[in-house]
Amino acid sequence: xxxxxxxxxxxxxxxxxxxxxxxxxxxxxxxxxxxxxxxxxxxxxxxxxxxxxxxxxxxxxxxxxxxxxxxxxxxxxxxxxxxxxxxxxxxxxxxxxxxxxxxxxxxxxxxxxxxxxxxxxxxxxxxxxxxxxxxxxxxxxxxxxxxxxxxxxxxxxxxxxxxxxxxxxxxxxxxxxxxxxxxxxxxxxxxxxxxxxxxxxxxxxxxxxxxxxxxxxxxxxxxxxxxxxxxxxxxxxxxxxxxxxxxxxxxxxxxxxxxxxxxxxxxxxx
Amino acid sequence: xxxxxxxxxxxxxxxxxxxxxxxxxxxxxxxxxxxxxxxxxxxxxxxxxxxxxxxxxxxxxxxxxxxxxxxxxxxxxxxxxxxxxxxxxxxxxxxxxxxxxxxxxxxxxxxxxxxxxxxxxxxxxxxxxxxxxxxxxxxxxxxxxxxxxxxxxxxxxxxxxxxxxxxxxxxxxxxxxxxxxxxxxxxxxxxxxxxxxxxxxxxxxxxxxxxxxxxxxxxxxxxxxxxxxxxxxxxxxxxxxxxxxxxxxxxxxxxxxxxxxxxxxxxxxx
Amino acid sequence: xxxxxxxxxxxxxxxxxxxxxxxxxxxxxxxxxxxxxxxxxxxxxxxxxxxxxxxxxxxxxxxxxxxxxxxxxxxxxxxxxxxxxxxxxxxxxxxxxxxxxxxxxxxxxxxxxxxxxxxxxxxxxxxxxxxxxxxxxxxxxxxxxxxxxxxxxxxxxxxxxxxxxxxxxxxxxxxxxxxxxxxxxxxxxxxxxxxxxxxxxxxxxxxxxxxxxxxxxxxxxxxxxxxxxxxxxxxxxxxxxxxxxxxxxxxxxxxxxxxxxxxxxxxxxx
Numbered sequence: 117x118x119x120x121x122x123x124x125x126x127x128x129x130x131x132x133x134x135x136x137x138x139x140x141x142x143x144x145x146x147x148x149x150x151x152x153x154x155x156x157x158x159x160x161x162x163x164x165x166x167x168x169x170x171x172x173x174x175x176x177x178x179x180x181x182x183x184x185x186x187x188x189x190x191x192x193x194x195x196x197x198x199x200x201x202x203x204x205x206x207x208x209x210x211x212x213x214x215x216x217x218x219x220x221x222x223x224x225x226x227x228x229x230x231x232x233x234x235x236x237x238x239x240x241x242x243x244x245x246x247x248x249x250x251x252x253x254x255x256x257x258x259x260x261x262x263x264x265x266x267x268x269x270x271x272x273x274x275x276x277x278x279x280x281x282x283x284x285x286x287x288x289x290x291x292x293x294x295x296x297x298x299x300x301x302x303x304x305x306x307x308x309x310x311x312x313x314x315x316x317x318x319x320x321x322x323x324x325x326x327x328x329x330x331x332x333x334x335x336x337x338x339x340x341x342x343x344x345x346x347x348x349x350x351x352x353x354x355x356x357x358x359x360x361x362x363x364x365x366x367x368x369x370x371x372x373x374x375x376x377x378x379x380x381x382x383x384x385x386x
Numbered sequence: 387x388x389x390x391x392x393x394x395x396x397x398x399x400x401x402x403x404x405x406x407x408x409x410x411x412x413x414x415x416x417x418x419x420x421x422x423x424x425x426x427x428x429x430x431x432x433x434x435x436x437x438x439x440x441x442x443x444x445x446x447x448x449x450x451x452x453x454x455x456x457x458x459x460x461x462x463x464x465x466x467x468x469x470x471x472x473x474x475x476x477x478x479x480x481x482x483x484x485x486x487x488x489x490x491x492x493x494x495x496x497x498x499x500x501x502x503x504x505x506x507x508x509x510x511x512x513x514x515x516x517x518x519x520x521x522x523x524x525x526x527x528x529x530x531x532x533x534x535x536x537x538x539x540x541x542x543x544x545x546x547x548x549x550x551x552x553x554x555x556x557x558x559x560x561x562x563x564x565x566x567x568x569x570x571x572x573x574x575x576x577x578x579x580x581x582x583x584x585x586x587x588x589x590x591x592x593x594x595x596x597x598x599x600x601x602x603x604x605x606x607x608x609x610x611x612x613x614x615x616x617x618x619x620x621x622x623x624x625x626x627x628x629x630x631x632x633x634x635x636x637x638x639x640x641x642x643x644x645x646x647x648x649x650x651x652x653x654x655x656x
Numbered sequence: 657x658x659x660x661x662x663x664x665x666x667x668x669x670x671x672x673x674x675x676x677x678x679x680x681x682x683x684x685x686x687x688x689x690x691x692x693x694x695x696x697x698x699x700x701x702x703x704x705x706x707x708x709x710x711x712x713x714x715x716x717x718x719x720x721x722x723x724x725x726x727x728x729x730x731x732x733x734x735x736x737x738x739x740x741x742x743x744x745x746x747x748x749x750x751x752x753x754x755x756x757x758x759x760x761x762x763x764x765x766x767x768x769x770x771x772x773x774x775x776x777x778x779x780x781x782x783x784x785x786x787x788x789x790x791x792x793x794x795x796x797x798x799x800x801x802x803x804x805x806x807x808x809x810x811x812x813x814x815x816x817x818x819x820x821x822x823x824x825x826x827x828x829x830x831x832x833x834x835x836x837x838x839x840x841x842x843x844x845x846x847x848x849x850x851x852x853x854x855x856x857x858x859x860x861x862x863x864x865x866x867x868x869x870x871x872x873x874x875x876x877x878x879x880x881x882x883x884x885x886x887x888x889x890x891x892x893x894x895x896x897x898x899x900x901x902x903x904x905x906x907x908x909x910x911x912x913x914x915x916x917x918x919x920x921x922x923x924x925x926x
Contacts, residue, residue, distance in 0.1 A: 117685040121674065127425070127559035134391065134422040134441030142446045145387040145418055148685055152674040155667070158560050159623060171674030176682045239613055289667035290698050343779055344671075353699060397695070397829035401884075404661065404692040404711030412716045415657040415688055428830050429893060509883055 118250045119148040119175060123168050124184040125156040132239060136182070139243045143250060152181075159186040161268065162364065165215030166286045168205075170344050177202035180249055184242060186210050195241050197249070197259055198224040206245050214267030225259035271365075273297050280305055280370040282347070284362050291355035293362040297347040297370065309372040313339055315349055316366050388520045389418045389445060393438050394454040395426040402509060406452070409513045413520060422451075429456040431538065432634065435485030436556050438475075440614050447472035450519055454512060456480050465511050467519070467529055468494040476515050484537030495529035541635075543567050550575050550640040552617070554632050561625035563632040567617040567640065579642040583609055585619055586636050658790045659688045659715060663708050664724040665696040672779060676722070679783045683790060692721075699726040701808065702904065705755030706826050708745075710884050717742035720789055724782060726750050735781050737789070737799055738764040746785050754807030765799035811905075813837050818912040820845055822887070823905050824897075831895035833902040837887040837910065849912040853879055855889055856906050 120140060126132045137149055152171065156164045164185040172181050187208050194209045198221040205216065213221060227245050248258045273282035273296050282297040313322045315337075325347075326332055326340040334353045337360075342348040349368065350356045357363065390410060396402045407419055422441065426434045434455040442451050457478050464479045468491040475486065483491060497515050518528045543552035543566050552567040583592045585607075595617075596602055596610040604623045607630075612618040619638065620626045627633065660680060666672045677689055692711065696704045704725040712721050727748050734749045738761040745756065753761060767785050788798045813822035813836050822837040853862045855877075865887075866872055866880040874893045877900075882888040889908065890896045897903065 119681055119685055121677075125559065130423075130558050131437045131440035134393075134420070134437065135444050137391075137420050137422075138441055138444030138446075138449075141389055141418060141420070141449075142444065145389055145446060146416075146686075148681060149420075150674070150677050150681070150689075151421070151691070152677075153670075167671045167674065170671035171678055174675050174678030174682065176678075176685060179678075179681075288670050289665065395829065400828050401692075401707045401710035404690070404707065405714050407661075407690050407692075408711055408714030408716075408719075411659055411688060411690070411719075412714065415659055415716060416686075419690075421691070 117146055117148060118144070118180070119150060119178075120180040120182060120246055120250070121150040121152045121172070121175065122154065122182050122184075123152045123156065123164055124154050124182075125158045125160065125164070125186070126154050126184065132184075135239060136243055140246065140250070143247055147250065150175075156185050161186055161210060161212050161215060162285065165212050165270075169216050172203050172205075173201055175203065178204065180204045180206065180246055182242060182246055183207040183212060184239075185212070187238060187242070195227040195229070195245060196224060196262075196265060197227060197245060197255070198222075204249060206242060206249075209265050211266040211268035213265055214269050218270065224262060224265060225255060226262045226265075227259050271296050273301060275301070275305055278305070278309070278372040278374070282368040282370065284349075284357075284364055284366040284368060285346075287357045287363065290350070291357040292342075292348050292350040293357045293360075293366065293368075294342065295347045295349065295368045297368065299341040299345045299347070302341075302347065302370070306370075306372045309374060311370055311372045313347075313349075314367075314369040314371070315360055316362065316368075320360055387416055387418060388414070388450070389420060389448075390450045390452060390516055390520070391420040391422045391442070391445065392424065392452050392454075393422045393426065393434055394424050394452075395428045395430065395434070395456070396424050396454065402454075405509065406513055410516060410520070413517055417520065420445075426455050431456055431480060431482050431485060433556065435482055435540075439486050442473050442475075443471055445473065448474065450474045450476065450516055452512060452516055453477040453482060454509075455482070457508060457512070465497040465499070465515060466494060466532075466535060467497060467515060467525070468492075474519060476512060476519075479535050481536040481538035483535055484539050488540065494532060494535060495525060496532045496535075497529050541566050543571060545571070545575055548575070548579070548642040548644070552638040552640065554619075554627075554634055554636040554638060555616075557627045557633065560620070561627040562612075562618050562620040563627045563630075563636065563638075564612065565617045565619065565638045567638065569611040569615045569617070572611075572617065572640070576640075576642045579644065581640055581642045583617075583619075584637075584639040584641070585630055586632065586638075590630055657686055657688060658684070658720070659690060659718075660720045660722060660786055660790070661690040661692045661712070661715065662694065662722050662724075663692045663696065663704055664694050664722075665698045665700065665704070665726070666694050666724065672724075675779060676783055680786060680790070683787055687790065690715075696725050701726055701750060701752050701755060703826065705752050705810075709756050712743050712745075713741060715743065718744065720744045720746065720786055722782060722786055723747040723752060724779075725752070727778060727782070734769070735767040735785060736764060736802075736805060737767060737785060737795070738762075744789060746782060746789075749805050751806040751808035753805055754809050758810065764802060764805060765795060766802045766805075767799050811836050813841060815841070815845055818845070818849070818914070820910040822908040822910065824889075824902050824908060825886075825904060827897045827903065830890070831897040832882075832888050832890040833897045833900075833906065833908075834882065835887045835889065835908045837908065839881040839885045839887070842881075842887065842910070846910075846912045849914060851910055851912045853887075853889075854907075854909040854911070855900055856902065856908075860900055 140147055153167055164183055168183060196207055196209050198205050200217050200221045271283055273280050280297055282295045284293045285296045286294040322339050326338045329352050332338045332352045336352050339347055339349055410417055423437055434453055438453060466477055466479050468475050470487050470491045541553055543550050550567055552565045554563045555566045556564040592609050596608045599622050602608045602622045606622050609617060609619055680687055693707055704723055708723060736747055736749050738745050740757050740761045811823055813820050820837055822835045824833045825836045826834040862879050866878045869892050872878045872892045876892050879887060879889055
């Protein structure tokens with residue numbers, strides 16, 4: 117049974133979601149259509165890529181992921197079909213490829229469009245492409261091979277000796293701030309040394325990393341590596357991003373110390 | 387496989403959605419239940435009709451569309467079953483029929499209700515009616531033929547020689563303002579003449595219509611005919627309705643000129 | 657065909673929903689995954705329990721209800737599997753059992769967790785447990801029998817002679833305030849006597865109960881017993897909770913009179 121997921125910035129109050137679902141179910145009423153999110157902020161590619169990247173590989177091979185964010189097509193923006201680890205993506209040529217794949221996807225094509233593309237073709241082109249794939253029609257008949265495409269690059273932390281300059285890349289439903297500092301990077305740079313995490317300023321800092329939210333008291337600021345291996349700033353039962361005024365791109369700086377910082381030694385009696 | 391769509395003003399945080407889904411899946415766990423929107427503004431029939439009208443005809447024939455907006459039943463409001471172009475609708479007798487069909491639907495019935503209608507029967511009556519249709523039970527056993535029903539009429543633009551007085555009928559997720567001026571009406575009244583579109587006042591005006599969002603620079607006010615053939619006021623990558631303070635019923639006036647207006651000739655040197 | 661429902665405080669903009677759906681559909685692409693709500697307020701167990709309790713028993717026997725609200729697991733919070741009236745629930749040991757069942761569920765188990773529980777195991781443990789149940793694996797292999805678990809008790813009204821001290825337990829999408837005063841309690845205490853319902857203060861009061869929303873004029877304050885048999889304070893076509901500043905725990909007091917209260921007699925001339 118075919119599975120198609122939808123990630124859009126349409127919100128739920130428009131008729132686009134119903135149009136896509138109606139046309140797809142007209143092909144085969146048993147197709148599984150999975151809403152991943154229709155609440156991506158308008159035009160926010162970073163958010164869309166973060167959501168899709170962190171859940172798409174849990175779907176069965178061959179699942180089609182339709183990503184309609186910043187999706188007004190036109191002469192400048194073609195529609196792409198690409199594959200990463202046997203997952204199939206349909207998305208505009210707006211830079212999201214790089215945000216999803218890190219580098220080059222395994223396969224990438226541009227959808228043929230013989231009609232004069234006006235904005236109202238945009239949604240139809242998405243749907244027709246999905247239907248062609250579901251029906252198992254040969255790629256060659258509806259796409260062209262391409263070698264050039266737009267590609268945004270995910271924000272990566274800047275690394276120096278004993279220093280990681282990272283940033284917040286996502287704020288989740290619980291107002292936890294997820295950073296671009298992976299556990300791997302942290303361990304490689306830190307080599308097990310003592311450290312301090314500075315959150316936005318020198319005012320808020322932490323010198324340890326928890327293993328769970330619940331091993332700190334309620335209301336306490338904490339950092340942990342979350343389910344996708346990224347450093348996350350949270351307040352147990354609280355709203356870290358709201359209280360600390362963290363948003364996408366807020367700076368998170370981690371300093372490692374060959375010896376423990378003096379102030380801490382003094383305060384804690386080491 | 388039966389398909390049933392849901393369009394409601396229940397929002398997602400109540401138990402009504404779960405109740406409908408649970409009861410329907412108890413009949414047959416393979417039924418496709420499609421959420422079109424649960425975020426219609428409370429009691430907003432215009433919005434509900436706009437959403438459903440613009441996506442329902444993409445579903446397979448025989449799809450059941452349950453529309454529970456302004457749905458408190460009672461002695462004054464019966465529940466209706468009606469058909470338009472082989473799509474089946476279940477909705478209260480609150481005027482939405484006219485908003486969906488323009489005129490008279492192909493078939494229309496009133497659901498029998500032998501019980502004393504208190505508000506808590508309302509949801510059950512919706513569900514029981516859907517289940518009767520899914521099970522293929524003969525209409526006569528649960529509905530009565532009617533000839534009178536409430537019917538609101540969609541706002542249509544007022545037309546004079548060289549003038550269209552239209553209005554905004556919907557604001558979408560991107561803050562684009564969709565008007566009731568169709569491409570057909572525009573071309574019939576305009577006959578290819580020069581024109582100016584006045585948005586709310588004489589302050590904001592446009593004298594051309596784009597074919598895509600992306601053929602204007604970012605931040606520019608523009609007008610285009612959208613995927614459903616209606617004139618739409620937008621700002622490329624911006625929020626037209628917010629910035630121009632447009633809402634449902636805001637006036638959009640289009641003047642056609644036998645000769646181009648003097649001010650434009652002067653300014654553009656055209 | 658297996659049915660699994662989801663009730664979470666994840667909202668729709670995160671990747672958790674996609675992760676759960678992807679992993680479950682990887683087992684069997686035909687499983688029905690039903691979104692009940694992803695918009696429970698973060699950590700609000702009362703709201704989650706209210707929603708689930710009032711719709712879950714409409715699902716077919718054997719339906720699995722996954723409730724991930726206040727779901728950060730850890731050494732203190734285990735994951736539970738329990739059954740009430742042949743519905744199966746997966747939820748943390750955070751007190752929601754009592755809110756759902758009133759008392760003890762029919763069966764209750766604690767999920768075995770041989771791995772070191774860090775927060776990122778939390779979601780996996782939920783999903784693995786659901787998959788074990790869907791696959792029909794014997795309970796003994798993945799759960800342990802328990803006799804002690806956390807259990808919050810639903811707020812019940814306090815009853816005296818001729819008096820019910822109730823409170824608001826839920827505010828719905830229409831801003832209606834649902835109280836914990838059941839029709840049964842009302843009739844048992846009231847014995848058909850005249851009464852006054854005091855809403856928050858002595859300022860707003862009602863001396864009758866409607867049978868439907870629509871048997872009062874638009875804008876009028878009213879009380880009725882809703883579809884789940886609880887006293888609800890509403891304004892016909894209005895927003896009762898907003899206008900009267902009602903929220904969860906707002907006091908609703910009902911006084912019964914052996915004779916009609918003097919003030920009313922005077923005013924109405926009754």
